[in-house]
Amino acid sequence: MEKPDWIAVDWGTTQLRAFVMRGNVPLASAESPDGMAQLAPDAFEPALLRLIDPWLTDATLPVIACGMVGARQGWVEAPYRSVPCAPVATGQTQVVPTRDPRIRVEIVPGLSQQTSADVMRGEETQIAGFLVQVPEFEGVLILPGTHSKHVQIAAGQVVRFAxxxxxxxxxxxxxxxxxxxxxAGDGHVDAAFVEGVESGLTGHVLERLFSIRAEGLLAGLLPAAARARLSGMLIGAELARLPAAADYVLIGNGGLIALYARAMAVAGLNSKQHDGADLVCKGLGVVRGEMAR
Amino acid sequence: MEKPDWIAVDWGTTQLRAFVMRGNVPLASAESPDGMAQLAPDAFEPALLRLIDPWLTDATLPVIACGMVGARQGWVEAPYRSVPCAPVATGQTQVVPTRDPRIRVEIVPGLSQQTSADVMRGEETQIAGFLVQVPEFEGVLILPGTHSKHVQIAAGQVVRFAxxxxxxxxxxxxxxxxxxxxxAGDGHVDAAFVEGVESGLTGHVLERLFSIRAEGLLAGLLPAAARARLSGMLIGAELARLPAAADYVLIGNGGLIALYARAMAVAGLNSKQHDGADLVCKGLGVVRGEMAR
Incomplete structure (x- = not known):
């Protein structure tokens, strides 16, 4: 392996992923289930060292981490930066005291919004990575997931988000x-999904949830179709009030992004898809100053 | 104790309650946590006998039960009756084979609705009990709970429900x-509850849920107020599309009904409250034919 010069860390609620980097190129990666939610404050450094130990040498390597690791219940709280602002900034990380001299750890702040109170931790770094690749983008990024984020971007800044x-x-x-x-089931039943999206787009989702149960009992709605309908209803509700005029980019991986793209089409919204796989490394590279913006 | 002539049973998902009756008067009651969800089919009779054994004699006592006990996953399935129809009917119960000669068990059917598919089990009996007391009622009954029911009543029949x-x-x-x-917390923070109801009445609840978390982090929203806001949002969403012109009666007990009444007032809907305590016995009495309608 080439000599690494820093380590990028994506530390979420349920998972820890690390990338050993040379400039902006990942040389190797590793992951563990030591998510932030499983760790007491003094367990973070050992969990990190277990994962990255093979990459360490006598020299001190910078480690830059983003995600829920910087939450109040995390390792060390990294105070939020308020929007509107660039998604990440150099020189605004939170330095974490560590015992092992082979690492120097910094955590990237999340973003906060005061009016229509909202917060994010981790997505700001993916957004920074996206803007490395598409610096002129103006529009709305949608990052589906457990907590899906809609992020309005203008002039390289996060203007607002939900x-x-x-x-x-x-x-x-x-x-x-x-x-x-x-x-139940994993298959995608497109007709049921589309029906769910159309129902969700009306905005009256909660009153229709129980119909999934009732149609299963009365009308033979099959479990895979019921699952697709429920998924469509919730995604449709999420998209219900998006303006038709904006440009949308879906960021993420695999099946979930395809599902959102289908729902966007049903909603009459245009969207492009952007692979989210290495955006965290790119975004952390911006923090490290390895990449020109 | 006077000599009983039948036993009324309210057998829900998580609880079993029985009343030993003489005519339409409960002589005593008992309850256990042997809800339908905890029992395999062959465990229902023993669970019932454990509870009502002190009331049994050599004679065979009729036992009339309503609720989830009649579901497909229950003791014996009691097929639904389709609305529009009277909430309960004599002669349409499902007889359950039992081993103990001291009981003869019948289960009251639930109600189903084909268009806007929906089902209920148990509430139909409460509704029948209410109509014993207020036979001329026309309007909408609201039965708050885990699965809140809105039931339109006309001419003594359930016209439709949601x-x-x-x-x-x-x-x-x-x-x-x-x-x-x-x-967190149990106290009622009225201002936060009302704010939640107003938010819920707009119909856009799902997009505002996460603001409860964000305001806790950013704006010091206190846990009891956050709980009241969440409660208000969901109840507001439930009431969002009710017509202003109808007559509403809230059926149930204690704090939940008071909360709904408050939310109805915020929504500009008039409502009366009706104690739900003994409605099941009254409704099962209708099934047994003890009460003139």
Whole structure:
């Protein structure tokens, strides 16, 4: 392996991922289930060292981390930066005291919004990575997930953003609510998904949730179709009030992005898709100053 | 104790309650946590006998049960009756085969609705009990709970109904979602509740859920106020599309009904409250034919 000069870390609620970097090129990566939610404050450094130990030498390597690791319940709180602002900034990281002399750890601040109160941690770094690749972008980025983010970008800044708990609601309703009896399977039933999106776009989702259970009992709605309908209803509700005139880019990986693209089309919204795989490394590279903006 | 002539049973998902009756008068009651969800089919009879054994004699006592006990996953399925129809009917119960000669068990059917698919089990019996007391009622009954029911009544019949998963959503969001970090306490913070109702009445609830978390982090929203706001948002959303012209009666007990009455007032809807305590016995009495309608 080439000699690394820093380590990029994406440390979320349920997962820890690290990339050993030379300039802006990842040389190798590793991950563990040591997410922020599982760790007491004094367990963060050992969890990190377990993962990155093979990459360490006698020299001190900078480690730059983003995500929930910087939350109040995380390792060390990295105070939010307020929008409107660039998604990340050099010189505004939170330095973390560590014992091991082979690492020097900094955490990237999340973003906050006072009017229509909202917060993000981690997505700001993906957004910075996206803007490295598409610096002139003006429009709305949509980052689907447990807590889906809609982020309005202008002049390289995050102007405003909104969080939708779509992924978390889908997980709770499909696994823990009474709907779990009616919802199953992994196949995508497009007609049921589209029907769900159309229902969700009307904005009256909550009053229709129980119909999934009732149609399973009365009308033979099959579990895979019920699951697709529920997914469509929640995604449709998320998209219900987006303006038709804006440019949208969906950021993420795989099936979820395809599902959102389908729902955007049903909603009459144009969208492009952008692979989210290495955006965190690119964004952390901006923080490190390795990349010209 | 006077000599009983039948036993009324309210057998829900999580609870079993029985009343030993003489005519339409409960002589005593008992309850256990042997709800339908905890029992395999062959465990229902023993669970019932454990509870009512002290009341049994050599004679065979009729037992009339309503609720989820009649669901497909219950003791024996009692097929739904389709609305529009009277909430309960004599001679349409499902007889359950039992081993113990001291009881003869019948289950009251639930109601189903084909267009805007919906189902209920248990509430139909409460509604029948209400109509014993207010036979001329025309309007909408609201039965708040895990699965809140809105039931339009005309000419003594259930014309149509709708289920809202309000109580279950509140439980999931306040205990299992990311909002659990921000929501706590039992006190009623009226201003926050009203603010939540007003937000919910707009119909755009899902996009505002995460603001409860964000305001906790950024603006010091206190846990009891956050809990009241969440409750208000979900109840407001439930009431959002009710017509102003109808007559509403809230059926139930205690604090939840008072909360709904407050929300109805915020929504500009008039409502009366009706104690739900003994409606199941009264409704099962209709099934048994003890009460003139």
């Amino acid at each position: 969080t939708h708990m779509t992924g978390e609601l889908f997980a709770l309703l499909s696994r823990q609510s009474v709907l779990r009896h009616s919802v | 289920t809202h998963m309000t109580g279950e959503l509140f439980a999931l969001l306040s205990r299992q979602s990311v909002l659990r970090h921000s929501v």
